[in-house]
Amino acid sequence: MPSIDYALAEYSELFMLLAAFAYTVAFLAFTWDLAKSSKTIQAVESKLSEQKAGAPVPAHAGASARSGRAGSDTYLADGNVRGWDTDGTAADGGAVAQTADASMGYVGARRNTARVGVALTILGALIHTAAVVTRGLAAHRVPWGNMYEFCTTGALVVAIVFLLVLLKRDLRFLGTFVLALILTMMMVATIGFPTPVAHLIPALQSYWLIIHVSVAVIASALFTLTFAMSVLQLLQADRESKIRAGGTSKLTFLRIVPSAQALENFAYRINAVAFVLWTFTLMAGSVWAEQAWGRYWGWDTKEVWTFVIWVVYAGYLHARATRGWTGTRAAWLSIVGYLCVVFNFTIVNVFFAGLHSYSGV
Numbered sequence: 001m002p003s004i005d006y007a008l009a010e011y012s013e014l015f016m017l018l019a020a021f022a023y024t025v026a027f028l029a030f031t032w033d034l035a036k037s038s039k040t041i042q043a044v045e046s047k048l049s050e051q052k053a054g055a056p057v058p059a060h061a062g063a064s065a066r067s068g069r070a071g072s073d074t075y076l077a078d079g080n081v082r083g084w085d086t087d088g089t090a091a092d093g094g095a096v097a098q099t100a101d102a103s104m105g106y107v108g109a110r111r112n113t114a115r116v117g118v119a120l121t122i123l124g125a126l127i128h129t130a131a132v133v134t135r136g137l138a139a140h141r142v143p144w145g146n147m148y149e150f151c152t153t154g155a156l157v158v159a160i161v162f163l164l165v166l167l168k169r170d171l172r173f174l175g176t177f178v179l180a181l182i183l184t185m186m187m188v189a190t191i192g193f194p195t196p197v198a199h200l201i202p203a204l205q206s207y208w209l210i211i212h213v214s215v216a217v218i219a220s221a222l223f224t225l226t227f228a229m230s231v232l233q234l235l236q237a238d239r240e241s242k243i244r245a246g247g248t249s250k251l252t253f254l255r256i257v258p259s260a261q262a263l264e265n266f267a268y269r270i271n272a273v274a275f276v277l278w279t280f281t282l283m284a285g286s287v288w289a290e291q292a293w294g295r296y297w298g299w300d301t302k303e304v305w306t307f308v309i310w311v312v313y314a315g316y317l318h319a320r321a322t323r324g325w326t327g328t329r330a331a332w333l334s335i336v337g338y339l340c341v342v343f344n345f346t347i348v349n350v351f352f353a354g355l356h357s358y359s360g361v
Helices: 005-053 061-067 112-139 146-166 173-191 208-246 252-256 260-293 301-322 328-345 347-351
Strands: 082-084 090-092
Touching: 005 112, 005 173, 005 252, 112 146, 112 173, 112 260, 146 173, 146 208, 146 328, 173 208, 208 252, 208 260, 260 301, 260 328, 301 328, 301 347, 328 347
Parallel strands: none
Antiparallel strands: 082 090
16 A cells, blocks of 8 residues: 655645635635625615705716616616616616626626635635645545545535536625635634544445545535525525515625525525435445445434435425425525535534544544
8 A cells, every 4th residue: 555645745734724815815805895895885875865855866877877887886877776676687766676687697897806706716726626636645545535635625626616607607796605614614624623644444445435425525515505595595585575565674785696586596406406416425325335334224324314415405306396385495495404414524423423433533
């Protein structure tokens, strides 16, 4: 068996720290973008109030309209502001609704701070990839054989999935929440599960480790994205209900977030894909268990909770598709499913004895 390359292991830890730093600055950039957007919207609402009270239309109104840029701080020629209704359709006048449409794209000019956040996330993902790869090279195996490696690799996959989805949908409004989850996973790995580079125990020395765990990591990354979207959906639904009732919401940054319905629809599609991957994870795990222990299913704690997660997300997909469980109920089911995922990869691995108790802690 090849010896451990401890020099590469040290480089891996250095790369991991640099990636965490890049993610932290990206998190601050996305957060600043939300704060700036909130401030801009408040200023526009103040000007609209003045207009309704009989104040003159700002001088730059016509120029903004002629520029064709419809954003939270852009006036139309008639003095109104183009916003978006809660269903994601365009609406002119009255009040600013939200500056993201149903396709989850920012309306108008791209915000520089959001661009910086994306650029830093890409930089962090590249450095993070170097950290994970050097960890694997140091151990001469795939780098997900214990909780430290699973969390760090999982955080990388979350970042990569987020960046890939950005190619199709403008989810920069999720940046703050996704980066917060990535940083949490990296801190949990570093502080809670620090594990030196070592060879795998015999039970894990199988090609099924690559298949089973890699698919589980991808599914968990997708569940992480939908968790963030479901939390935002609940916040957006609360804001929309207050507006319908004639009230206001202090969470003005939600104006650059799509409607609760748009968030729910996209989260449902991602959860459907993740559920298929999780089903394969469950099946691959059973095949691996038969090869390693001579049985497909043995009611081990880890096996039970993997099945519990499958049942919860199956219930979520079925209830939303056939039973009309939409809105906040669907969001809460998605959140419960993700909490089961977290429980499975933390509490079960650490505190429950079983055949899967080789988390390296």
